[in-house]
Amino acid sequence: MSGIKAHTIRIWEQRYGIISPERTQTNIRYYEDEDLKRLLNIALLNKNGIKISKIAQMSHREVAEKVAAISEINFEYDTQLDALTISMIEMDELKFDRIVSTNIAQMGFEGTMLEIIYPFLEKLNLLWLTGSINPAQENFMSYLIRQKIIVAIDKEPFTNIKNAKKFLLYLPEGEKQELTMLFMHYLIKSRRHQVIYIGQEMTIADLKEAYDIHRPTHIFTMITETFAKEPVQRYADKLSKTFPDSNVLLSGYQVVAQNIYSFDNVIILKSLDQTIHLLDSFSAKAQNGIAV
16 A cells, blocks of 8 residues: 555564564564554655665654645655545545645546546556455545535536537446546536536436436446446447447446447447547537537
8 A cells, every 4th residue: 555565664663663563472563553554654755765874763743744844845656646646544524635636736537537647546446456445435435525526517608519429328227337427427518518427326217307308419428337237239239229329438448348339329438538539529520510
């Protein structure tokens, strides 16, 4: 989690006494949450050029203040990821807000999501799989990120472009990728298209009811989890046949990994970059008065 090798940590313990881990009956080191928090802060400072001998002389408050100062002026990838990890472990909303707000001011909301938040979410998944974080920490961070995206969506004006597309967004039953779907909402709205997001756990019958009301030009969804009820290909076929007058945009791990065959009205999006490129092409054509 800290990016510091176990051998180095042991040297720091013995030579500088920066942390004092407990030991099991078989003499195996183990670390409490407070040890982890301190080590993450120390690792960030050390990666930014401060010698471990100097850090060892600093108080807990001095370390925290220095970490805050560095995270606000050093926009290198590793520094920002480390700072976000610390804010998650400490469940510190103020620290999270300061990091994200500073990055938004520097590179905009979309840039912050792509360059900082998405890589952090990938790291969070790894930490979850290895048991390095608990559900409370994960939920705490996901909620804060969700709030940031919703605020960004709300700040975007509704479109008045004549040829703007209308997107209907939803997640099928069993899908949990709401953060990605909300970010899609932001990406589409920021490009001056209409967006209707009807939420999670939607059946095709639910989708059909919303479709009949709004008649969207495009339907977007993600399939990342393994379908329990039917194969992904059969589900894609149903979407194609149920909504022949709309373009169905499909993304997600299961769609890409299973090499889903697409009909004329189904577009398979294999990456976020490809999705953004497609949205940009829609915007350019809409502004030039070209139908898509």
